[in-house]
Amino acid sequence: MNKPTLFQLLVAKVLEQLNSRSSVRDAYHSHGSSFRGLNPSNKGVGGATPFESGLGRQALRLFELAPEVVFIVSEPFTMEYFLDEKVYRYTPDYLLHLRDGRRVVVEVKYRKAANSEFNRRRFAAIREILEAAEVIFAVLTEESLCSPILQRNMSLVERHNHLDVPAVALGQILGHLRHGSIRLGLLVDLIGCRATVMATIAQGHITTDFRSAELTDNSLMRRV
Numbered sequence: 001m002n003k004p005t006l007f008q009l010l011v012a013k014v015l016e017q018l019n020s021r022s023s024v025r026d027a028y029h030s031h032g033s034s035f036r037g038l039n040p041s042n043k044g045v046g047g048a049t050p051f052e053s054g055l056g057r058q059a060l061r062l063f064e065l066a067p068e069v070v071f072i073v074s075e076p077f078t079m080e081y082f083l084d085e086k087v088y089r090y091t092p093d094y095l096l097h098l099r100d101g102r103r104v105v106v107e108v109k110y111r112k113a114a115n116s117e118f119n120r121r122r123f124a125a126i127r128e129i130l131e132a133a134e135v136i137f138a139v140l141t142e143e144s145l146c147s148p149i150l151q152r153n154m155s156l157v158e159r160h161n162h163l164d165v166p167a168v169a170l171g172q173i174l175g176h177l178r179h180g181s182i183r184l185g186l187l188v189d190l191i192g193c194r195a196t197v198m199a200t201i202a203q204g205h206i207t208t209d210f211r212s213a214e215l216t217d218n219s220l221m222r223r224v
Helices: 006-016 054-065 117-132 148-158 167-176 184-191 194-202
Strands: 037-040 048-051 069-074 079-083 086-090 094-098 103-108 136-140 220-223
Touching (some): 006 117, 037 054, 048 054, 054 103, 054 148, 079 117, 086 117, 117 136, 148 194
Parallel strands (some): 103 136
Antiparallel strands (some): 037 048, 069 094, 079 086
């Protein structure tokens, strides 16, 4: 039997850690000028998920409103990758557990740093290992996380997250959407309460496109 190659060993180590539900290090502490804290979460351990920067917090806000994301782990594991004949260690910012069973490893980086020659080569080496383990690798920058439209839409929805959605109202909303998408304004008219519909979006029962256009009564709502 042939011995596994270094690449195969690195992939195997990643596979062993994909069900991680806890952080390998504590992100809640002071570190130079970096801002660190906790983001309230319905998808994290203990009702909150740590972030290491303001950009990291924006990523968490987006994950909270993404219905395909069911669990978020901050700094979930440390993997190794091979670059320039050396083995390096890498700890992702986040591991996302998706509704369909897949995993996404997320690196949050400002665009200038992400586009540096070293990081482009580094991310390519990391992506090769993760894709061999059937893991999606995403590098998110301020371009995707801080667009004005996305920020306004997230703020509009988030303010309703704390509201209770009665089971009867939730059943009615999902029932109206069972045959396809409905415009927000019509759904509000059918339910009779805008706040309840917005809370249903905030809590991930239904969703819409937060990135492309302002959230209005003409926005199409769909079931998760």
